[in-house]
Amino acid sequence: MSRSTTGAFVFVILTVALSAAVTPRSFAQGAWPMADTYRNADADAANWVLPARSYSGNRYVADAQITPDNVGTLKKAWSASIDARGPLETSPIVWNGTMYVTSSHNDVYALDAATGAQKWHFHDNPHVIAFSANRGVALANGKVYEATLDGRLIALDATTGKPVWNVVAAHDTTNTFYTMQPVPYKNMLLLGASNGDWGGIGYISAFDQATGKRLWDWYTVPGPGEPGHTSWSGDSWKRGGGAIWSGVAIDPATNTLYVDAGNPQPDFLGTIRKGANLYTNSMIALDIGGAKPKMKWYRQFIPHDTHDWDPAMPPVLFTGTVGGTPRKLVAAGDKGGNFFVLDAGTGAVVYHVAVSTQKGQNTEPSRKGNIACPNTNGGVEFNGSSYLKETNAFYVPSVDQCGRWTSPGTATYVSGQFYLGGAFPSIVGPSTGYMQALDIGTGKFLWRKHLAFPQIGGALSLGSGVVFTGGVNGDFAAYDAKSGNVLWHYATGMTIQAPPTTYTAGGKEYVVVAAGPAGVNFADPRMGQGAPTLEGRYKHPTRAAITAFVLP
């Protein structure tokens, strides 16, 4: 053994000893996000560790470098290509300079947050039940968690992207899949099932972060003997719907989970499910401090919905000033064009405002067909709205479309197929959108912009007075929070359905947004996505990418 080898050996031992000594401390500083990181996420400008930044569900950053004065100089920093076999709805998670995003077919990517360079890529190819969509991952304990289109919950090593475990989490994989971004809370991962149009009953589950073991399920449709069960005629409750598609808000101080349940089934035929159909189209406040969730209150937005008007917007918990008094509130928005502000403690309605054109809403779809607004893909969509404390206003993107509904008067359940009792509506008239600011002090609009394309990208507000959102036409825009003037915009050339995110890397603030193909819900002939052929020369007409912007 030569001298130099011995030296290296000693050095290795020393390094191991040193790293062992510093490990607890560096871990406490945050090798991975911990309970405190999540709870104080809104104060951490560098990272974005929860789907909507913090447990409040509000995409808001108080301390921003980007301001109304400098936003006009925002430039593209980098762009990273993503599997383009479906629309991107991913909400990036950013931690210590790494960004984790997903494709619609459940590929997971770890990117360098400063450069967009790929660190690792996990490929998945799940069976698709009806359409592909994924809203992102959760990050905890050095693992990246994703819920898949074939009803699995998977854990990947966050450093390498290698699978750690993989469990079938959905109860009925024929009709149930996952699109929701799992939410880490205490030792749990909270995850709602997407089964609202296929003959299932909605539920939200908690899984153990370490093993994927199921801790509890809470069903959105009450069974025999439970309160609310009599709001369903006959056995219609058995295939009653009420899927949990979108995000949740949590008040850690009271262990209260705010969650929205989707529309009842069959979607367009109410006659075989007479009654209010609880707890579909409702926000539910659950106490999740114990072994099983307990309902604190519920607020049903549309009793006996027959138009698939889910409360799609993830709940936002905030303290707003109403009539000069600060109040703890929770906001909701649905595809029926309703925006609600509720008392967070009781669920009482504080404001109810229409944010899209509403027409013919009380007529159930008939055999001949009838027109109602908004269309099924109208109103407030899945990626939400944002509250800006500095203006005491809510920034709400919405879709303005009308539809023509028909129902033959019967519904047949066929395993693995839509259970609709009618047809999804066809669009009638123009397909447009709104970006609007709602004054929480008065319940009136501060400003309202009618836009040529549906707005489904979700809003991000900065304390400096800038609001970001993106439209179906791929335009990513920054609005002046006070006036509604567009201060900056960028044409991605793709469809934006994902919410914007912000973080800092190397001391600079970045804003990112995912964009990709239109997908099944928002294909728009005006987008002119090319004329592909079937004969081998075919390439996907659109691409998908994460694009980051930074100040010069």
Next chain:
Amino acid sequence: MRTLAVRTLTFAALAALLAPSTARAAASDHADALGALGDVRAAVGEIVRIEDGYAVGHAAYVRAAHRAMNALVGRRDDGYARGYGDPGDGVGTLGHLDRMLDQRASFAWTPAIEGAKANVLAAAEDVQRALGEREMEAYQADLTQALANLALVVGRSSQEGVLGGVSGALGTTALGVPPGATSVAGCVPPAHAPAYGIVAGRLAYVALPRRVASDAIPEELSISRVVVRGDDVVLYTAAARNRALCGTKTAAVAKRVAGVSALRPVRVRGEVHHTRLVVAAASATVPMIPYTAAQAHAGKTVYVKSCLQCHGADLQGSAGPAVAGKDFLENAQRNKWHLSDLRTTVFTNMPFSNPGSLKPGEYADVMAFLLASNCYPAGSEPFPTADKPAFAKIAIVPQKNAKPSDAKLGTCTVK
């Protein structure tokens, strides 16, 4: 059941005491089944009268079709035409059947009633079509089809399961028990008459005192065996012919009730609930699916324009699911899909972003393209723009002699 009236009254009181809720539910189902039959017969009567008569002029035919429709769908349906009168009871066959199906529990008779409902809907569609015809011959052809479908609604009292229709349900299951009558365990002879012998929801026999008039025998009962026991006569039904019914394999019988393909467990809060799925009885010969090569070729253009964006150039799905090849066919088999299921999805729910926006001919063409891509053989008869009852019986399965052009995906290239 005139002679039985006094005795059944006593039994009714007793039954009400013992199990008030069960007795009430059964009573209304029984009445609804009879009401459904009455309404079907009223509709048939209207159709037969106009066909057999010598009416001159369009109006009489339109009136007959409307009246038949009214008896089928009932006053609460959008299809009910006021001003033409209703030869039925106003609830309509559909109304009666819907009431029977719209409840928490599933019964031995549920498959038969679900089948009857499907046939009423088919008949209503025939009548609706007749109303739009200009030629007498076409009108008659439509109503003949309606009569054929209504014959299936009535069914046969000696037939169990889907093929039995409403009569079969009354004749072979507990549905046949009139309000308040006594039900007894059907595997042993009755201690008293009148009584209805029930096993696993099925009607094994009706026991009557010997000296009752023949009109006391339920109308929809089919008698397979008559046994005289002292003062009573026991009329065994078609259901009683099944030896397994009272044998050691009783538990298995529930799973093999004709027409019930499987008891599919639905897990709700840890308990397993069983939901019955009805499949049409397997036909002896698998009919060929009609479509032409020319349609498939035309359908390819439609697919590229309206479907490719979500279902992919290789038909393996992108934003939407796969629509041809192994992944699709495996899924179709797993879910027991039939041609009618696919047809409904394509014609009424696609393209997903604007359903119903294609022309009927374009939908038929794209169906042809999908069948061809799944290696179904083309023929000379085109895929129709209207649905056919037979489509509900054609299971979507991989073709035996398929020669996929892409062996890995299992798809056939359409020229």
